[in-house]
Amino acid sequence: MTIKSIDVVIYTAWFVLPGYIITRIINTLCPGRKISDSINLLKCIGYSLIDIALWSWLYKICIDCNQKAWWFYLLLTGVVVLTSTITGLAIGLIRYCGFFRWLVLKVFKIQIEKPIPTAWDNIFSSRKFGCWVIVTLGNGKYIGGRFSANSHASSDQDYRDLYLEETYEVDENGWIKTPNTEGVWISPDEIKKIEFIGDGNNE
Template sequence: MNEVKSLEQLSLILGYVVPGLIILYIRAQFLTGRIAAHKDALLSYFTLSVIYLAIINAGLAVVTGSGAPLHEQTRYWLPILLIGAVIFGILIGLNASLGVTRWCLSKLGLHIPHVMATAWDWKFSRFPESLVTLTLKDGSRVSGWCSTNSFIGSDPANRDLYIEQVYDVDEHGNWTLKTPGKSIYIAAGEVRTIEFIPLTGGST
């Protein structure tokens, strides 16, 4: 009897923690790829799990006509816990990344704090495909092509960069590709400003 009770308690703990963990992990992939340390995020896991399970319980009650708690409906447990949480995480991740809720609220005259912590995270979460010119702290400048083969560090403690193709730019602003495949790594803390240059015909 004690073993059964322990299993029931375990299922309750997993049910009110694991969905929130999965959802926040999936959501983070659309933002910066990071989630808070588990000991700091436990309350967030629990809160999000309660909201998620309340929605799912209500939906199942309507569809199946059963008023039993989700953890007692074992045939729904695994797909709801895994597949449903992943789908829910994708939806709120897309919402956060695309700013759908912010846009809707702004139309109603309401403004909420941005989900991104910094302008760096906001800009590079979209990973812009463009020409860039970086001004470093020593005053030197680096120009190159930033695309899917580049890398932008999202760790606040190590915002390093890898630019996949470097260009030479003369005093007239003409971009020339002299060494195909020449790339550059820039250590964290070395960048003062980044200019994003729209790609137009004849720029390269």
């Protein structure tokens, strides 16, 4: 096989792309600590090597195809995206479920670091059905609201803002929904404490 200069660029892109896709999927499922660009590059290369090793048989089939055909590059690009997505989901779900941590603790009696770095990331990433919250502000006032599918909690470690899709007045008489509420945005500097109450299904 003769490799031309343009082929070098394409094959390099095919090598880097799996690691990038896998990293993005894992970070979506399990938000991690902020790392330097150099460490992130090494992680991408490592995940690319894992993906290539796992799917080498499929890559071999594709490369053995007619490389002069117009559909060859499209085929291999599709395979790269598909395999890296499957690998990323598998690794991400294993990390999210804590199976590897459980296995190491069970077999070797070693407690390893949780993949999700902060309590903020852990609690909000596990809110599958929503919940009620009471946010204590810096001035001592309270905001009651519902955190659910249309709400958002920042995953940026340097800027922890919060958006609640519905707001409520909370007093001794209970919760009273704010008329025509379309939610409230709360800046990081205003958040002093967040209390989580029940489940979004238990209205």
